[in-house]
Amino acid sequence: MKSTPSKKAATLPALLVKNARQFGDHRVALREKEYGIWQPVTWRGYLTHVRDFSLGLVDLGLQPGDTVGIIGNNRPEWVYAELAVQAAGGIPFGIFQDAILNEIAYIINHSQAKMIVAEDQEQVDKILDLADQLPRINKIIYTDPKGLWNYKEDNLVEFCDVEKRGRERHREQPDRFEEKVNALDEQDLAIICYTSGTTGNPKGTLLTHKNIVSMVAALNEADPKNPDDQFLSFIPLPWIVEQTMSVFSALYCGYTVNFPESLETATADLFEIAPSLVVASPAMWEGISRQVMVKHLDASFVKRVVYNWCLPIGYRWADFKFAKETPPLGWKIKYWIAYAAMFRALRDRLGFPKVRSALTGGAALGPDVFRFFHALGINLKQIYGQTEVAGYSTIHRDGDVNFDSVGIPVSNAEIQIKDPDEEGVGEIISRGAGLFQGYLNNEEATRRSIVDGWFQTGDAGYFTEDGHLVIIDRIKDLMHLKSGARFSPMFIENKLKFCPYIVESVVLGHERDYVTAMICIDYKHVGKWAEDHRINYTTYTDLAANEAVYDLVEREVSRVNATLPEKARIQKFLLLYKELDADDEELTRTRKIRRAFINKKYAEEIDGLYGDSEMLSIDSCILYQDGRTATLTCDLRIRRTGSIDTGKNPVKKKRFWNRLKGGA
Numbered sequence: 001m002k003s004t005p006s007k008k009a010a011t012l013p014a015l016l017v018k019n020a021r022q023f024g025d026h027r028v029a030l031r032e033k034e035y036g037i038w039q040p041v042t043w044r045g046y047l048t049h050v051r052d053f054s055l056g057l058v059d060l061g062l063q064p065g066d067t068v069g070i071i072g073n074n075r076p077e078w079v080y081a082e083l084a085v086q087a088a089g090g091i092p093f094g095i096f097q098d099a100i101l102n103e104i105a106y107i108i109n110h111s112q113a114k115m116i117v118a119e120d121q122e123q124v125d126k127i128l129d130l131a132d133q134l135p136r137i138n139k140i141i142y143t144d145p146k147g148l149w150n151y152k153e154d155n156l157v158e159f160c161d162v163e164k165r166g167r168e169r170h171r172e173q174p175d176r177f178e179e180k181v182n183a184l185d186e187q188d189l190a191i192i193c194y195t196s197g198t199t200g201n202p203k204g205t206l207l208t209h210k211n212i213v214s215m216v217a218a219l220n221e222a223d224p225k226n227p228d229d230q231f232l233s234f235i236p237l238p239w240i241v242e243q244t245m246s247v248f249s250a251l252y253c254g255y256t257v258n259f260p261e262s263l264e265t266a267t268a269d270l271f272e273i274a275p276s277l278v279v280a281s282p283a284m285w286e287g288i289s290r291q292v293m294v295k296h297l298d299a300s301f302v303k304r305v306v307y308n309w310c311l312p313i314g315y316r317w318a319d320f321k322f323a324k325e326t327p328p329l330g331w332k333i334k335y336w337i338a339y340a341a342m343f344r345a346l347r348d349r350l351g352f353p354k355v356r357s358a359l360t361g362g363a364a365l366g367p368d369v370f371r372f373f374h375a376l377g378i379n380l381k382q383i384y385g386q387t388e389v390a391g392y393s394t395i396h397r398d399g400d401v402n403f404d405s406v407g408i409p410v411s412n413a414e415i416q417i418k419d420p421d422e423e424g425v426g427e428i429i430s431r432g433a434g435l436f437q438g439y440l441n442n443e444e445a446t447r448r449s450i451v452d453g454w455f456q457t458g459d460a461g462y463f464t465e466d467g468h469l470v471i472i473d474r475i476k477d478l479m480h481l482k483s484g485a486r487f488s489p490m491f492i493e494n495k496l497k498f499c500p501y502i503v504e505s506v507v508l509g510h511e512r513d514y515v516t517a518m519i520c521i522d523y524k525h526v527g528k529w530a531e532d533h534r535i536n537y538t539t540y541t542d543l544a545a546n547e548a549v550y551d552l553v554e555r556e557v558s559r560v561n562a563t564l565p566e567k568a569r570i571q572k573f574l575l576l577y578k579e580l581d582a583d584d585e586e587l588t589r590t591r592k593i594r595r596a597f598i599n600k601k602y603a604e605e606i607d608g609l610y611g612d613s614e615m616l617s618i619d620s621c622i623l624y625q626d627g628r629t630a631t632l633t634c635d636l637r638i639r640r641t642g643s644i645d646t647g648k649n650p651v652k653k654k655r656f657w658n659r660l661k662g663g664a
Contacts, residue, residue: 072119314375
């Protein structure tokens with residue numbers, strides 16, 4: 001039975017009240033794994049927690065319009081706090097749990113928050129360390145008391161104590177909570193979602209209940225969900241993508257949200273839950289595909305033979321789907337055999353045996369990764385949108401997946417191409433019921449972003465003949481060589497990241513003579529490869545500088561080059577001495593590249609790529625999470641592609657057997 005909200009359920013707390021009345025204790029709303037055991041929370045229990053915490057916050061002095069920050073891992077207490085603040089007339093916002101101190105201080109002060117809900121001692125310590133910079137904070141509410149028993153600060157309050165105060169208020173005034181919920185209006189602000197901050201400090205996006213509910217309704221129309229669905233919440237909750245699935249859609253559709261015991265156990269918990277709905281960032285899908293490709297090299301001879309026979313069949317089957325063609329009987333039989341021989345077991349091992357809808361968003365996902373998962377029979381679809389439009393504007397429909405596109409606009413989102421060129425490429429602009437109310441305390445940015453009622457996305461793209469939206473890149477990130485040839489660095493980077501040994505890359509070449517790249521190796525997988533080939537190394541820096549590793553990566557770069565136009569091919573590359581890190585401000589918290597910052601920080605390395613030397617000596621400052629710094633001195637190799645034989649084996653008669661053995 002599909003859950004559809006009534007007209008009165010126009011706010012998120014109202015949806016919760018409606019679901020609690022409809023499902024009561026008969027359906028599980030939330031499930032959390034603690035000490036290896038899954039602990040269920042019914043819809044009635046969900047409402048009780050939210051009610052008690054909301055009334056407790058009011059008792060602590062929360063006023064309508066006040067802002068409350070939430071920081072920590074994905075836990076039921078997070079969503080309790082978010083909905084409780086909304087029910088009290090306040091406005092919640094999330095902070096990434098791995099944010100460093102200056103990021104936390106900026107967001108809390110910018111939002112003018114008076115209270116913070118923190119998960120544990122680590123997060124509480126961050127807030128206490130910033131006490132002098134956060135004069136407005138009068139209450140820090142923690143959910144996990146471990147390690148906090150001897151803290152004497154007056155403004156510390158335990159989560160369960162706030163709920164206790166709320167229960168007392170509910171006994172005194174049993175109708176007060178529902179009165180406050182009924183007093184909410186769909187035009188009231190529901191949440192402040194901070195953007196990823198690719199070009200500077202994150203901006204606080206103001207979204208109303210109407211923005212959110214309308215976009216969730218349109219998304220559910222395009223990609224239906226129902227109360228029987230299961231979802232595993234492991235992407236950080238401050239991100240609008242996870243908010244949409246773990247909070248907004250779950251309230252609208254009534255399905256169960258599961259919280260893993262920890263990020264480290266998320267993969268195992270995914271296997272246990274076997275969810276029907278999966279949403280993951282492009283980096284996670286890329287990581288899963290890399291893991292599968294590397295592990296097959298480590299498998300037994302027979303398993304490698306099966307893998308190398310089945311995967312091409314899967315790819316051909318995926319191509320039939322993408323072309324909307326009916327596979328011939330022979331290919332149906334082949335795929336059935338391949339599915340029985342490998343794909344079914346592999347899907348089960350990955351935790352996807354029951355997945356019905358798998359989504360990715362937040363950044364472009366390379367076509368190679370799309371083909372890989374569709375080859376396994378996983379219905380992976382791309383979504384596209386921004387925080388400013390309450391989440392999603394486009395999505396692939398079932399049976400209409402074009403891996404070069406991000407799908408078709410949802411019913412209540414209107415998208416146009418602004419000032420298209422001869423090829424139809426221009427800036428993507430959008431409007432609709434989900435359009436945000438502006439940026440918090442930033443009228444200038446709001447005026448720049450909303451022009452004549454249209455949100456200026458800053459993305460370059462075009463529509464295909466069948467209505468699919470294709471994203472090329474950020475307009476400011478599109479590059480052209482001195483020759484005038486244009487190329488998209490993001491497109492090339494996505495192809496590189498599909499390689500099993502590359503975790504991140506930065507493609508360069510704007511107003512230069514040729515294209516180059518700075519590449520970060522996958523330390524785990526390259527390290528395993530090095531051990532298998534008896535190559536000694538000590539650290540990431542040592543491994544990345546190894547000549548044999550350069551040969552390994554060059555083979556992958558050459559494979560990617562073969563799929564690119566000649567002028568867009570990578571001519572030189574280097575392997576960075578460290579992975580790009582959000583703590584070093586090189587990536588956003590959603591793992592988008594901050595190009596302007598990288599161009600400035602790695603100016604010496606970039607100049608070296610366009611010089612004549614094959615070796616570059618650099619001194620780099622390394623920032624640790626505790627604020628300490630260290631200077632790293634190392635020599636970087638600069639490799640020109642085409643310097644080695646990139647074939648799997650120079651002896652032709654051995655190529656077949658070497659491929660079966662998984663040789664590099």
